[in-house]
Amino acid sequence: MDFFDNIFTNIYAWLAFWLHELLMGWNLPKDVESALVSAIMIILVIIVIILWMVLMVLILIWLERKNAARIQDRVGPNRVGPWGLLQPVADTIKMLIKEDILPENADRFVHTIAPMIVMMPPVLMFAVIPWGKGMVPVDLNIGVLWIIAVASIGTIGVFLGGYGSNNKYSLLGGMRAVAQMVSYEIPQVLTIVPIVLMVGSMSLVKINEAQSGWFGMQWFVFAFPVGTIAFVVYYLSALAEVGRTPFDIPEGESEIVAGYMTEYSGMKWALFYLAEYFNFFIVCVIGATLFLGGWNGPILPGYVWLVAKTYALVLLGMWIRMTWPRFRVDQLMNFAWKVLVPIALVNIVLAGVALPIFKMIGF
């Protein structure tokens, strides 16, 4: 099992060594050579991470369409490839060769740059996730803070998209999206505080280590009541933040056409769509890392566990999406400010008071 557990770290070490050997022949100074090797390795790791992410999202899109079809008693995509598995690829190619319509009076620069800004943050968040034992692309000691900080950048892109299109639906959708995203960011940020408090570090690697132990009993979901409440609040606000269906006010088709995406077509629209699934996947990964023990698990290799836990959360999200009707705007905002924020605040107090008391009675 050790072999499979370390396969990626071994490949990494082997590649770095091989590169080192290769550069030996060039008779470079020692420090230049090591800098070159680490630079190339960084670029390689990041390319692998981005490819991995794109692959995961393609699978996610297929899974969602298939799942939605099953829940609605349809068959779903089944023409392209086995079980329609190549459908997302076909969609991508189709998007690529579609006309890109820039509506008149739209702000050309803002309209173009918005989808790029939207799809950037989730990729950046991917960098700090520990995918397995020793498999952290970028090990930041402020991992959690980094995720929170980067996640809020997407809001700007969404608003730019809504504002730059010169369309009333777009503007309304953009405003709603910003209001919703910033509102649900508050409980999301608040609810991670108890986890940081229990671990005493913001590093995702440390948070992962704190949840190792026998058969998942150390996972923070099971740290009743603080961790459980934190997980529920996190999951709900994460679903709302990425605009999944019970919370899809920003693009409610029956009210404002497609919200901030109304005037987008072709590849620009595809980038928005991609970003939506990137976001959904990344919040599930973060949920699995923070609350479900990350890559900790018996027998199977760590990365398999992380992906399995992530897909459990993903499937839960799809189930919720398919079975719940959309909230009204006022219900949505009330839910964030009047329900989730107080719960998260009380949870912090609970964690802060409970921990010293547990320590005093020697738990």
Add this chain to the structure above:
Amino acid sequence: MPVDYLPILVMIAIVTAFAVIALTLSAMTGPRRPNPTKLSPYESGMPPFGSARRRFSIKYYLTAVLFILFDIEIIFFYPWAVLFRDLGWFGLSAMGTFMLVLLIGYVYVWRKGGFEWD
């Protein structure tokens, strides 16, 4: 360490390149046959009237301000949470005071109807 963020910079560069390449490719391969109807803003088939750059509800502004206020205050929880064990009861009481102030503001906004949305 600032060096830790070097991979992040590389990542930003690669992601930007990815997005730019995708958009350029699509601009190169896609057709471009504009006509006035296609370029006019979509308003459910009605002839569009007026500009979309217009005033919108003050509600959104209020939400944004509330977000900024709360977010800045919440960030203070993080250093405290990291150093929770070292600070002990002193840290807990200090943070309790901070939380109390935050709660007073929260209740005030609630009573004033800042969270109402209609």
